[in-house]
Amino acid sequence: MRYDYVVIGAGVSGITTALILAKSGFDVALVEKSPRIAPLIRGFSRHGVYFDTGFHYTGSFGDGEILDLFFRYLGLDDQLEKTPYDPQGFDLIRNLEAGFEFWFPYGYHRIRQRLHATFPAEKDAVDTYLQAVEATYHAFPYISLNTDAFSVAMPSGIHGPSLQQFLDRLTDNRLLKWVLSIHCLLHGVPPEEIPFTNHACIVGPYFESVHGIQGGGGSLVRALDGQLAKLGVAVYCGTGVREIRFAADRTLTGVYLEEGKNLDCRGCVSTVHPRELLNLVPESLFRPVYRKRLERLEETSSAHILYARCDSSLDRMARANVLISPHLDLTGLGADQALQHRPVYLTAARSKKARSFKAGLIAICPASIAQMSRWAHSVNGKRPADYVIFKENMGTQLGRYIETACPEVAGKIDWADCATPLTLRDFSHSPFGSLYGVKHKVGQHNPLPLTKAPGLFLAGQAIVAPGILGAVVSAFLVCGIIIGHCRLLKALRKYR
Amino acid sequence: MTDAEIIALINISLTEEFELKMEDLKPEALLFDDLELDSLDIVDMVVVLESAFQFKIREEESIRQIRTLGDIHNFVINKKNALLN
Numbered sequence: 001m002r003y004d005y006v007v008i009g010a011g012v013s014g015i016t017t018a019l020i021l022a023k024s025g026f027d028v029a030l031v032e033k034s035p036r037i038a039p040l041i042r043g044f045s046r047h048g049v050y051f052d053t054g055f056h057y058t059g060s061f062g063d064g065e066i067l068d069l070f071f072r073y074l075g076l077d078d079q080l081e082k083t084p085y086d087p088q089g090f091d092l093i094r095n096l097e098a099g100f101e102f103w104f105p106y107g108y109h110r111i112r113q114r115l116h117a118t119f120p121a122e123k124d125a126v127d128t129y130l131q132a133v134e135a136t137y138h139a140f141p142y143i144s145l146n147t148d149a150f151s152v153a154m155p156s157g158i159h160g161p162s163l164q165q166f167l168d169r170l171t172d173n174r175l176l177k178w179v180l181s182i183h184c185l186l187h188g189v190p191p192e193e194i195p196f197t198n199h200a201c202i203v204g205p206y207f208e209s210v211h212g213i214q215g216g217g218g219s220l221v222r223a224l225d226g227q228l229a230k231l232g233v234a235v236y237c238g239t240g241v242r243e244i245r246f247a248a249d250r251t252l253t254g255v256y257l258e259e260g261k262n263l264d265c266r267g268c269v270s271t272v273h274p275r276e277l278l279n280l281v282p283e284s285l286f287r288p289v290y291r292k293r294l295e296r297l298e299e300t301s302s303a304h305i306l307y308a309r310c311d312s313s314l315d316r317m318a319r320a321n322v323l324i325s326p327h328l329d330l331t332g333l334g335a336d337q338a339l340q341h342r343p344v345y346l347t348a349a350r351s352k353k354a355r356s357f358k359a360g361l362i363a364i365c366p367a368s369i370a371q372m373s374r375w376a377h378s379v380n381g382k383r384p385a386d387y388v389i390f391k392e393n394m395g396t397q398l399g400r401y402i403e404t405a406c407p408e409v410a411g412k413i414d415w416a417d418c419a420t421p422l423t424l425r426d427f428s429h430s431p432f433g434s435l436y437g438v439k440h441k442v443g444q445h446n447p448l449p450l451t452k453a454p455g456l457f458l459a460g461q462a463i464v465a466p467g468i469l470g471a472v473v474s475a476f477l478v479c480g481i482i483i484g485h486c487r488l489l490k491a492l493r494k495y496r
Numbered sequence: 497m498t499d500a501e502i503i504a505l506i507n508i509s510l511t512e513e514f515e516l517k518m519e520d521l522k523p524e525a526l527l528f529d530d531l532e533l534d535s536l537d538i539v540d541m542v543v544v545l546e547s548a549f550q551f552k553i554r555e556e557e558s559i560r561q562i563r564t565l566g567d568i569h570n571f572v573i574n575k576k577n578a579l580l581n
Contacts, residue, residue, distance in 0.1 A: 159554050289513035289540040443552075445539050452536055 002264045003029045003234070005482070006255040008241050008280075009271035010037035012468055013460045015224045016475035017269050019074050022231035024483050024491075029263050030233050031255065033240040033429050037225060040428045041217035041468075047415055049360040051307045051349045054428075055217035056321065056362070057085060058468045059106075059205025064496075066143055067205070070472050072495045075230070079223035081214035086319040090210035093182050096326045096405060098175055103320070106210045108134060115179070125171040129180055130207070132166070136197050137204025142476045145493050147485075157195020160442040166196040178328045185323055185345050187466050188300030188366070188436035190333045198440040198465060205469050216350065220468075236261075240429075244268055244280050244456065252455035269478055271460040273431055274438060274447050285453050293445060297462065300436040301335035302421030306363040306398045307349070309415040314348055314361060316408055322346040324405045335366035340401055342366050346409075361409055363402050369421035369433050380426040387422075394418050438462035449478040457481065502549075502576060503569045509548045510565075513540070523566030531565065541568075551575060 003026075007018045010032035018030040036042065040054035061067040061082060071077050087110065089103025105114050108130055115126040138144050139155065161169070163184070167177045181191040183203045191199075213219050228235055239259040247253050254264040270277050274294040278286075286294075316322075325343040327334075334342035342365050349360030369376075375387045383391075395418030403410040425433030438461070440446060449458050457478045461467075464474035480488045497505075507521045516531060527533045533541070542553050549572060553559065558571055 159552070287514050287540065289544055292513075293540065293543055445543055448536070448539075450536060452534075 001029070001234070001261070003027045004265065005029075005267045005269060006031060006263050006265045007269045007271065008244075008255065009460070010034075010235065010237070011040055011271060011460070011471065012038065012220075012224075013471035013474050014269070014271040015228065016070075016074065016472050017271065017459050017479060018233045019224075019227055019231060020475060020479040020488070021269075021482070022228075022233050023074075024479070024487075028233045029236060029255075029265070030228065031236045031239065031241055031257065031263070033238075034427075035238045037228070037235065037237060038217075038221045042221045043216050043218045046307065046417065047309050049309050049349050049351060050216060050218065051360065051362055052216040052218075052347070055213075055220065055468060056347045057090070057206075057210050057212045059203075059210055060143075060208045060469060061211040062209035065205075065208055066145075067469050067472065069145075069492065069495050070476070073492055075227050076220075076223045079226065080219060083212040083214050084319070085210040085212065085321075087209075089320050090206070091183075091321050091323050092316065093179065093323045094325070094405070095175070095178060095328060096324065097328050098178070100175060102179055104179075106207060108207055111207055115176075118179075119173060119176050122171055122173055122176050125173070125176065128170055129167070132196070133200040133204050133207060136200035137207075140201050140473070141485075142473050142480070142489075142492075143201075145489055145496065147489065155197045155201075157197040157440065157442065158445060161196050162192055162442050163194050163196050163199045164191040167191070174328050178325065178330065181330050182323055182325060182343075184330060184333060185343060187440070188333065188434070189439050189441055191330055193439065193441040195440065195442050202465050202467060202470065205467075236263075241272075241280050243282075244270070246282060246285060246453065250285070250453060252453065267455040267457070267482065269457045269459055269482075271458075271474075272429075273460075274458070274462050275431060277458070281453070281456075287452070290452065294447060297446065298439045298441060298444060299432045299434040300439050300466075301333060301366045302369045302424055302433040303419075303435050304365050304367045304394050304398055304421070305419040305424075306361070306365075306395055306402065307417050307419070308361045308363070308399065308409075308413040309349075310360050310409065310412040311414045312412050314409060314412070317346065317348040317361075321348075322406055322408075326405070333366050335368045339365065339397055340404075344398075344402060344405065346402065346406060361402075361413065363398060364435070365398060365401075366435075367421055369425065372420060372422050375422060378422070380423065383422075391418050391420055394420065436461060436466035440465065449474070449481055497576065499569075499573050502573050505548055506545070506569060506572060509544050513544045521565055523564065523569060525565045526563060527565065527568075545572060549576065551579060 005021050006029045007014045008031050010030050018028045022028045043052045088105050090106050091104040094101040116123050187202045239257045242256045242258045245254045254262050256262050326341050345364040347362050351359035421433040459474040459478040464470050510516045511518050525531050
């Protein structure tokens with residue numbers, strides 16, 4: 001089989017890359033190790049409840065906003081029904097140490113008003129922060145389609161300031177700093193490490209608008225699947241890649257699959273974890289310095305996730321999620337601390353039968369995969385008995401913690417199961433089961449879309465940012481490099 | 497660290513991390529033309545120098561002037577001296 005491009009990894013960034021290239025006239029193949037595409041976001045059902053995994057809500061998806069425009073370009077819009085979160089409070093954030101809670105609205109003017117009302121002595125700090133977030137987010141490539149195609153460049157957060165440093169310069173108010181840092185849970189990097197620029201690019205979309213999708217990540221996967229078929233992308237699922245092949249002159253010649261098939265091609269976009277990429281290419285392809293750079297990239301933390309069915313309504317979570325933090329100090333995001341000292345993110349699960357929010361609850365609590373080391377060599381479905389006991393205990397503890405920290409759900413959980421860092425690792429084929437993959441942190445040089453190997457490109461959260469929007473932007477960025485930013489930006493502008 | 501030791505450490509790092517040949521590492525060697533580095537190598541160069549000399553390199557004006565291996569030697573020597581003073 002001969003293709004123009006082979007895309008490795010059918011997550012959101014890989015699928016989007018394949019769709020853009022196919023739409024641009026190339027013959028494209030997409031390879032996925034899991035039996036089906038997009039394993040991370042397709043969710044699952046238990047006891048009549050659909051539980052989302054990997055996708056809970058997204059920013060900048062309102063009519064005319066950038067994700068809406070990307071989805072229209074990709075032909076997904078008529079298959080997806082947006083479900084707006086509450087503009088007056090898309091997240092209820094609660095601090096147990098300060099006995100404080102705050103409904104975080106969306107729309108910059110609403111956020112400004114609400115923060116001014118809550119922190120009247122801090123209006124300048126609030127305004128400076130919000131202006132900086134908005135300006136930084138809109139300066140990112142492909143977020144503003146007015147970008148000059150010749151000056152597409154990713155902002156570098158490598159030298160900082162970190163979010164913590166940025167906020168420390170603005171105010172001494174610890175509670176305000178906590179309010180402006182709690183959304184670190186959306187990228188998994190603590191405030192003392194995340195560059196302000198990266199934080200702004202991840203929270204900026206949510207400050208614009210917040211939406212879910214009717215049917216959750218499962219609906220998005222079905223829409224993406226339909227477009228892959230419509231645009232003639234050849235999808236190879238259930239087989240990993242054994243190697244990316246190069247000729248003696250370093251020209252990329254093909255992608256060899258674990259099942260023994262060779263896909264000839266002239267180019268390849270890898271969306272797998274950068275460290276996994278090293279296992280797929282000849283050792284001599286990259287210099288030692290670049291290999292070490294990829295090997296040493298730090299990971300975001302993993303998580304214990306509780307999936308619970310509830311026997312009655314979770315009214316307050318119908319159009320909002322709940323973020324609970326036991327402490328004002330978010331250093332390290334608590335993954336290594338005792339469970340009751342870690343923050344937790346709660347979101348509703350939906351009944352399969354009707355548009356009801358009575359069905360269930362998903363609770364995500366940071367955790368370190370290092371704590372699971374004694375079972376590291378086991379795989380899903382074949383775990384030893386002591387792991388099963390650990391998992392059950394963790395589920396019970398997490399349930400108790402949530403019922404204490406969030407009395408709204410107390411006594412309503414009637415069935416629950418728990419995922420551990422090992423579950424995440426094995427389901428998402430991510431080497432460390434991290435929630436958001438590779439960190440973006442001050443002092444760390446993440447890889448760029450271009451590599452030193454001609455024809456080999458990189459996309460995915462490690463390159464740009466986590467989340468649906470980060471994955472989609474990384475796809476547009478790499479495709480812009482392949483087909484020309486000028487051409488791609490022009491094609492996108494038609495959908496404004 | 498003497499200037500000669502700094503130059504030796506830079507050259508050894510370049511042979512190990514960039515797989516350049518020691519005999520090609522002449523001070524007048526142009527990075528892009530003679531040593532066949534390109535813009536993608538700049539980040540890796542920064543990583544190597546930061547790791548070898550335990551300092552941080554920001555987007556300083558003197559970086560933009562670098563054309564030859566000798567310019568790198570001088571940049572690091574000046575930076576080390578500036579840190580000592």
